[in-house]
Amino acid sequence: MSAFIDLEFQGLPRVIATAVIPVGGGVLLVDPGPTSCLPALERGLAALSHTLADVKGLLLTHIHLDHAGASGTIARRVPGVPVYVHDVGARHLAQPERLLASATRLYGADMDRLWGAFEAVPAASLHALSGGEALEVAGRRFE
Numbered sequence: 001m002s003a004f005i006d007l008e009f010q011g012l013p014r015v016i017a018t019a020v021i022p023v024g025g026g027v028l029l030v031d032p033g034p035t036s037c038l039p040a041l042e043r044g045l046a047a048l049s050h051t052l053a054d055v056k057g058l059l060l061t062h063i064h065l066d067h068a069g070a071s072g073t074i075a076r077r078v079p080g081v082p083v084y085v086h087d088v089g090a091r092h093l094a095q096p097e098r099l100l101a102s103a104t105r106l107y108g109a110d111m112d113r114l115w116g117a118f119e120a121v122p123a124a125s126l127h128a129l130s131g132g133e134a135l136e137v138a139g140r141r142f143e
Contacts, residue, residue, distance in 0.1 A: 005044030007037035009066070010114070016066050018044070024139035026054035031061055034069030035116030041070065056138040057082045063089035065103055065115040072096075072119030083121050084135060087128035093121040 002021045009015040018041060019030035027050055032041060045051055055078050060068045063085065071083050071093060085093060092099040096118055104111055129135075135142040 003048060005041060005048075007033040007044075008040040009033070009037055020045070020048060020050075021140070023056050023137050026050065026056040026138060028057045028059060028137050028140070028142075029055055029074075030059045031067040032058055032070045032074055033067065034065050034114070035073050035118065036069075036112075036114060038070050038073065038116070052077050055081055057084065057135075059135075059137075059142070060085040060089065060093075062086070063092050063099065065118065068093065069115050069118050072121045073117065075121045075125040076119060081125060082127050082137070083125045084127045084129055087130050090126050090128035094123055094126055096120055 002019060004017045004019055006013055007016040007018060016033050016037060018032050021028045021030065042052060045054070052074060055074060058071055058074060058081065060071060060083065062068070068085070075081055075083055083093065100118055103115070107114055
């Protein structure tokens with residue numbers, strides 16, 4: 001059964017959440033949130049009897065920091081985990097300098113407090129989608 005994890009953004013409930021979808025031997029996370037919320041994500045996974053090591057894939061709806069900010073960190077902690085994202089956003093996850101410069105213009109000195117570190121997603125983990133694909137993730141099909 002799918003679930004949601006409240007990421008307790010800035011200590012507030014119901015601001016940012018991650019969808020958790022069971023797949024063979026683990027879970028798929030939809031929009032894992034920012035790195036600043038990684039402790040809440042790990043607590044939420046533990047409450048569902050999972051850890052980051054059980055993550056079989058990340059599916060990103062878009063690359064804004066509140067949705068995709070922890071993707072690179074998770075991909076480094078779980079080597080080989082596939083990160084699915086639209087091809088327009090994939091380049092920004094692989095080389096986030098422009099994305100971070102743009103966000104820094106908006107958030108300035110609050111970047112780290114709000115979003116935490118933003119690590120590049122390793123190229124081997126990136127799976128760019130153009131739209132309309134069907135994905136197989138740990139034995140589960142997504143369209």
